[in-house]
Amino acid sequence: MLESVKNFVNVRNLWIRYKVPKQWRFGYLDVDVIRGVSFSIDHGECYGLVGESGSGKTTILKAFMRLVKPYRGSIYVDGVDIFENDKKGREIVRRIGYVPQDPLTSVDPRMRVKDIVSEPLIALNVDRERALEKVVTLLELTGLDVEIMNKHPFELSGGMVQRVIIARSIISNPKIVLLDEPTSALDVITQAQILNLLKDLRDMMGFTYILVTHDLNVAKYISSRIGVLLKGYLIEEGDVKRIINEPLHPYTRIIVDAFRLRDVGELTYTTGARCPLSAACKYREDICRREMPPPIYLDGNMVRCWYFKK
Ligand SMILES: Nc1ncnc2c1ncn2[C@@H]1O[C@H](COP(=O)(O)OP(=O)(O)OP(=O)(O)O)[C@@H](O)[C@H]1O
Ligand SMILES: [Mg+2]
Numbered sequence: 550m551l552e553s554v555k556n557f558v559n560v561r562n563l564w565i566r567y568k569v570p571k572q573w574r575f576g577y578l579d580v581d582v583i584r585g586v587s588f589s590i591d592h593g594e595c596y597g598l599v600g601e602s603g604s605g606k607t608t609i610l611k612a613f614m615r616l617v618k619p620y621r622g623s624i625y626v627d628g629v630d631i632f633e634n635d636k637k638g639r640e641i642v643r644r645i646g647y648v649p650q651d652p653l654t655s656v657d658p659r660m661r662v663k664d665i666v667s668e669p670l671i672a673l674n675v676d677r678e679r680a681l682e683k684v685v686t687l688l689e690l691t692g693l694d695v696e697i698m699n700k701h702p703f704e705l706s707g708g709m710v711q712r713v714i715i716a717r718s719i720i721s722n723p724k725i726v727l728l729d730e731p732t733s734a735l736d737v738i739t740q741a742q743i744l745n746l747l748k749d750l751r752d753m754m755g756f757t758y759i760l761v762t763h764d765l766n767v768a769k770y771i772s773s774r775i776g777v778l779l780k781g782y783l784i785e786e787g788d789v790k791r792i793i794n795e796p797l798h799p800y801t802r803i804i805v806d807a808f809r810l811r812d813v814g815e816l817t818y819t820t821g822a823r824c825p826l827s828a829a830c831k832y833r834e835d836i837c838r839r840e841m842p843p844p845i846y847l848d849g850n851m852v853r854c855w856y857f858k859k
Contacts, residue, residue: 557591557627558590560589561622563583565608583619587622588783590759595757595758599762600763612624645723645727646727647726652711653710653734660702663684663698666717690716706739707734708743711743725759728760744767760772765808768789775787784798785850793808797850799832823840
């Protein structure tokens with residue numbers, strides 16, 4: 550398949566809800582955790598998804614893996630709707646690389662490195678001998694000693710485990726690799742080594758990355774554009790340098806201030822169809838307490854704040 554470079558990935562008006570048990574009563578409640586999210590990514594680009602805990606970052610990645618299904622909207626990869634259950638959709642999803650949050654808990658501790666790394670190929674019915682050859686290549690490519698093939702994850706350092714997981718995520722030659730907080734469990738030096746490895750791999754193999762992080766430093770290091778998630782809404786999107794230097798949305802300003810270690814107070818969020826920041830925002834107008842604004846586009850940037858709807 551020949552990839553189109555522009556808008557290789559297209560997320561269109563994605564809405565995802567979970568069923569959560571009602572408090573004090575029997576039954577379940579539908580709670581929207583992704584609310585009308587749209588973004589697109591060019592082939593070979595790294596798109597950063599930034600937001601605090603519970604904002605919905607992992608849920609978006611799970612949608613790419615078809616582990617959760619949106620009740621509205623869709624995800625297109627190279628023009629194919631991945632939720633259409635045809636051969637093309639299935640094939641694309643099977644070949645998406647995934648580096649899950651919490652690497653150690655995502656692998657079976659009884660498995661050896663060679664079995665962990667080769668797992669996606671075995672699932673694609675590649676024979677074991679060829680899969681093991683590929684494991685050797687991938688271990689070398691990710692800077693690991695081939696000798697560790699027969700070790701268990703608990704015999705490795707955190708940085709080595711993360712390299713093993715990265716090797717596994719790219720062994721089936723994916724077009725897209727989803728990175729869920731790939732460095733959050735690591736010290737600063739190992740973080741930098743892993744981010745450099747991810748950069749090198751992208752340059753060599755032309756991967757398209759979606760990088761989920763709560764750390765603007767990590768996003769800045771590797772992403773060209775970022776989207777900011779607040780309670781399931783994508784509230785701002787733009788060039789990473791512009792976002793850090795001139796954030797538009799009041800919430801983005803808050804996280805940029807936190808990143809620069811300036812004083813950030815407690816935030817109270819509102820629920821419902823209004824802006825989640827409407828109780829805490831010093832720029833709020835009456836309308837902010839009633840409705841969430843639509844995406845507003847300003848010179849290649851997107852922001853969802855009534856302040857800019859002039
Ligand atoms: N299986 C589930 N059932 C019900 N609610 C869920 C489920 N998974 C996640 N949630 C809720 O959905 C919201 C978004 O969760 P998600 O894991 O996507 O957040 P996140 O941004 O990845 O957070 P973190 O930075 O802590 O990993 C949270 O409020 C979470 O409690
Ligand atoms: Mg998460």
